[in-house]
Amino acid sequence: MKGTKSDLWERNKACSLFLERRFNLMQSQKSRVLGAMSSSLPILPNPLKGSFPRPCNPQHIPMSRQLPDDSMPLRNDIHQSASLHPRAGVIGAPYSGYSASPLDSVSNHDSQSMVAPYISQSSSFEAFQSLSDNTPGTHTEAAWFTSSMDVSPLYTDNIAAPDDNRIQSIRPAMTSDGTAKQNDWWADIMNDDWKDILDATATDSHSKAMIQTSNSATSLPAVNQSASSHSMEICPVASPPNSSNASVAKQRMRWTPELHECFVDAVNQLGGSEKATPKGVLKLMKVDGLTIYHVKSHLQKYRSARYKPDLSEGTSEKRTAAEELVLDLKTSMDLTEALRLQMEVQKRLHEQLEIQRKLQLRIEEQGKYLQMMFEKQSQSSTEKVQDPSSRDTAAKPSSILNQSANKDSGATMDPNRTGDSAKTAELGERSSGLGVKQKLVEIESDTEGATDDGSKISQEKPRKLQDS
Amino acid sequence: MKFGKRLKKQVEESLPEWRDKFLAYKRLKRLVRLVSASGSSPRRHRGSAAEAAFLRLLDAEVDRFNAFFLEREEDFVIRHRELKEMAKKVAEDALRRRPLSAAETRSVRKEIVDLHGEMVLLLNYSAINYTGLAKILKKYDKRTGRLLRLPFIEKVLGQPFFATELISRLVRECEATMEAVFEASRGHAGASAGTAPVAAVAAADQGIFRNTVAALVTMGELRSGSSTYGHFSLPPMAPPESDLLRCGCVQVAAGPVSI
Numbered sequence: 239m240k241g242t243k244s245d246l247w248e249r250n251k252a253c254s255l256f257l258e259r260r261f262n263l264m265q266s267q268k269s270r271v272l273g274a275m276s277s278s279l280p281i282l283p284n285p286l287k288g289s290f291p292r293p294c295n296p297q298h299i300p301m302s303r304q305l306p307d308d309s310m311p312l313r314n315d316i317h318q319s320a321s322l323h324p325r326a327g328v329i330g331a332p333y334s335g336y337s338a339s340p341l342d343s344v345s346n347h348d349s350q351s352m353v354a355p356y357i358s359q360s361s362s363f364e365a366f367q368s369l370s371d372n373t374p375g376t377h378t379e380a381a382w383f384t385s386s387m388d389v390s391p392l393y394t395d396n397i398a399a400p401d402d403n404r405i406q407s408i409r410p411a412m413t414s415d416g417t418a419k420q421n422d423w424w425a426d427i428m429n430d431d432w433k434d435i436l437d438a439t440a441t442d443s444h445s446k447a448m449i450q451t452s453n454s455a456t457s458l459p460a461v462n463q464s465a466s467s468h469s470m471e472i473c474p475v476a477s478p479p480n481s482s483n484a485s486v487a488k489q490r491m492r493w494t495p496e497l498h499e500c501f502v503d504a505v506n507q508l509g510g511s512e513k514a515t516p517k518g519v520l521k522l523m524k525v526d527g528l529t530i531y532h533v534k535s536h537l538q539k540y541r542s543a544r545y546k547p548d549l550s551e552g553t554s555e556k557r558t559a560a561e562e563l564v565l566d567l568k569t570s571m572d573l574t575e576a577l578r579l580q581m582e583v584q585k586r587l588h589e590q591l592e593i594q595r596k597l598q599l600r601i602e603e604q605g606k607y608l609q610m611m612f613e614k615q616s617q618s619s620t621e622k623v624q625d626p627s628s629r630d631t632a633a634k635p636s637s638i639l640n641q642s643a644n645k646d647s648g649a650t651m652d653p654n655r656t657g658d659s660a661k662t663a664e665l666g667e668r669s670s671g672l673g674v675k676q677k678l679v680e681i682e683s684d685t686e687g688a689t690d691d692g693s694k695i696s697q698e699k700p701r702k703l704q705d706s
Numbered sequence: 707m708k709f710g711k712r713l714k715k716q717v718e719e720s721l722p723e724w725r726d727k728f729l730a731y732k733r734l735k736r737l738v739r740l741v742s743a744s745g746s747s748p749r750r751h752r753g754s755a756a757e758a759a760f761l762r763l764l765d766a767e768v769d770r771f772n773a774f775f776l777e778r779e780e781d782f783v784i785r786h787r788e789l790k791e792m793a794k795k796v797a798e799d800a801l802r803r804r805p806l807s808a809a810e811t812r813s814v815r816k817e818i819v820d821l822h823g824e825m826v827l828l829l830n831y832s833a834i835n836y837t838g839l840a841k842i843l844k845k846y847d848k849r850t851g852r853l854l855r856l857p858f859i860e861k862v863l864g865q866p867f868f869a870t871e872l873i874s875r876l877v878r879e880c881e882a883t884m885e886a887v888f889e890a891s892r893g894h895a896g897a898s899a900g901t902a903p904v905a906a907v908a909a910a911d912q913g914i915f916r917n918t919v920a921a922l923v924t925m926g927e928l929r930s931g932s933s934t935y936g937h938f939s940l941p942p943m944a945p946p947e948s949d950l951l952r953c954g955c956v957q958v959a960a961g962p963v964s965i
Contacts, residue, residue, distance in 0.1 A: 490773060492866060493780040495876075498787060536780065543784045573812055574888075577819045580915045581884065584819070587922050588826045588877055591833050594925070595870070598836070602859060609856065 491532045500525065501536060511541045709841050710735065712924050716834060719920035721824075721913060724831065727774045729767055729838035735845065737763065742849035760846065764839070764858065768865055771835050775867035778828050785821050786876050793818065793883045815887055822880040823914035825873050830921045832867050837928065 493501075504522035508514035516534040523533070710731050717728050740756035792814050839862055843855040862868060 490776050490866075491780075492776055493783050494872065495783055495787065498783050502787065536784075539781060540784055543781075543788055573816070577815055580823060580918070581819050581881075583915065583918045583922065584823045584826045585881065587830060587918050587925075588874070590922065590925055591826070591829045592874065594833060594929075598840075599863070602863060605856065606860070 489529070491528070491536075493536060497525070498536075501533070501540070505537070505540070511537065511544055709838065709928070712928055713834065713838060716920060716924045720831075720917050721827065724774075724827075727770065728831070729771075729835045729842075730763065731838050731842060734760065734763060734767075734842045738842065738846050738849050741846070757850070761854075764842075767835075767839070768862065768867075771832070771867040772865055775828065775832060778824075779873060782821065782825050782828070782873065782876060785817075786880065789814070789818050789821060790879075790883055793887045796887050797889075811887075815884070818880060818884050818887060820914055822877060822884065823918055825877045825880065827914065827917055827921065829870050829873055829877070830918075830925075832870050834921075834924075836862065836868055 500523050501519065504519045505511055505514040507522055508518050514537065516530050516537055519537065520528060520530050520533045713728065713731050717725050720728070737756050737760040741760060796811060796814055840855075840859060843858055847853060847855045
């Protein structure tokens with residue numbers, strides 16, 4: 239029986255732990271968001287971190303509205319945003335704060351005070367006080383950018399072994415456009431109205447830079463749809479027009495089997511799916527970060543899942559005995575066959591999808607590796623620029639860029655590099671050709687083993703290198 | 707055939723509730739055209755507006771995928787657990803020589819197979835949308851000369867809708883459960899004569915089955931080579947077992963999809 243108290247306790251602890259972890263991620267995101275605005279506030283360590291020493295299986299990724307725009311790694315050491323004790327209210331608070339209250343003061347320095355009024359509106363005042371307090375390492379764009387670069391190699395592990403016990407953290411963006419990243423977070427908080435206000439009154443160059451690039455940066459349409467004319471662009475499918483406050487309450491939860499088990503246990507303790515109330519279940523589960531909305535909707539789904547099977551059994555028994563006998567024999571045989579066939583096809587599709595996915599991940603990994611390598615090359619060869627070669631490359635950077643863009647080689651140069659460094663990057667390809675070539679050959683031999691594309695890579699790269 | 711057309715076909719073949727959840731590929735393509743049409747200068751108002759719209763739409767789409775995916779996943783987790791319980795019951799009853807009615811056994815089996823099918827289709831959903839995103843990003847980069855693709859795809863790789871390991875695991879568990887159920891109640895089914903499946907069997911079967919077949923076909927087509935085959939493209943799929951698909955096509959042609 240699964241109902242023993244110790245089991246339940248274990249499971250609850252497990253539930254709490256991985257939810258806590260999940261919300262730690264969310265908190266770190268928040269701290270970065272706030273860090274973008276205030277550059278010199280310390281952060282407090284998580285007082286409760288010690289109480290959950292046992293690792294769990296947090297295979298799910300936290301759901302939050304910030305997710306699509308968050309491109310920073312979630313390393314605590316980088317952002318010094320030690321995880322805070324997650325509280326359900328915390329998640330909702332910033333959004334309701336931001337979307338509800340208009341901005342009065344808009345300069346960058348004022349943006350620091352902008353944070354405070356909203357914090358005070360939320361129920362978890364202390365949490366945000368501490369959240370917005372970062373240790374005085376400067377959280378400038380450059381710092382973020384370089385730190386993400388440092389961390390990114392580690393994330394290849396994540397791609398290769400997604401099933402391991404760690405939280406699947408958000409992959410860091412390989413963009414070297416630090417301002418773009420910062421604008422993502424900025425855009426997270428701001429909706430379009432605020433951008434306009436910022437446009438109008440910003441004086442500080444910092445905020446100006448953010449505004450300019452924020453116009454072309456990704457924003458958070460689902461949350462910020464309310465007054466914006468851009469809502470036309472957005473698929474009106476699932477998101478209600480005024481979703482800013484609704485979405486706050488409904489941060490998406492990732493229901494794992496373990497969490498669901500926890501849920502079922504709680505429900506059973508309360509006497510079954512019909513008798514159990516969301517509030518009761520929530521209390522029993524004792525999972526941090528779980529809101530009553532999550533439980534409510536989950537309970538609804540659970541109830542309907544249990545109700546239907548009973549129904550279908552009932553109706554099928556309504557046939558007459560004779561009918562049933564005939565139908566049973568015939569349809570059982572046929573059904574078995576049909577089911578087998580269906581199963582076969584489904585299995586095959588699954589198999590193919592798995593293969594495809596592995597390949598895709600691998601390809602992306604390769605591309606990232608190549609780009610990293612070329613960037614490294616360019617960095618090292620900046621020191622040893624040779625004149626004859628530079629004349630050559632001066633003539634052809636655009637053609638190489640085009641080639642890269644067309645062939646999607648992953649060795650593309652990012653737009654923020656100046657012309658000079660682009661040339662030196664090309665230089666990196668040519669002058670230190672031997673080292674690069676060697677590494678390429680290594681990659682190619684890897685890929686060639688797996689896919690046909692390997693041959694394509696090996697054709698393309700040496701050709702490019704030999705083009706000088 | 708171009709991806710847009712294939713996507714459209716796939717969407718048509720998919721389960722009705724899913725049809726509007728796929729990537730808005732055409733709209734994104736239009737935006738890309740707008741961006742490049744208004745000139746390469748990013749400072750031009752029209753161009754930057756289209757770009758902003760493009761980026762916003764991309765994010766919105768990712769949001770949508772995540773929402774839909776998580777919702778379906780939750781549903782599957784619930785159903786999976788229920789079915790496991792039921793399968794256990796079936797197995798126990800079979801052992802205790804107290805067989806369930808054929809109808810019940812039938813329905814349990816059907817449900818397991820259907821759940822399996824839907825989960826695989828969700829995986830397919832994720833894959834198709836990922837492919838679409840990758841393609842549209844490639845187009846964008848090509849047209850605008852920017853480098854949005856790599857960082858954005860990185861982001862996508864970390865999204866919940868792409869983290870399909872849980873569903874995959876559930877699929878495999880489902881297969882195991884299926885084996886157990888079929889084993890346990892083999893006696894009731896009678897000799898399976900390999901007769902042509904009766905079309906009268908629940909239409910839901912048709913829906914999922916048909917979708918699955920369509921998905922396989924589409925995948926095969928998508929991977930059979932394109933004009934811009936590069937080292938970011940996938941290799942061609944192994945040719946599908948022809949008789950398997952033939953049966954599938956016969957079934958598909960047999961009746962209209964109605965769920």
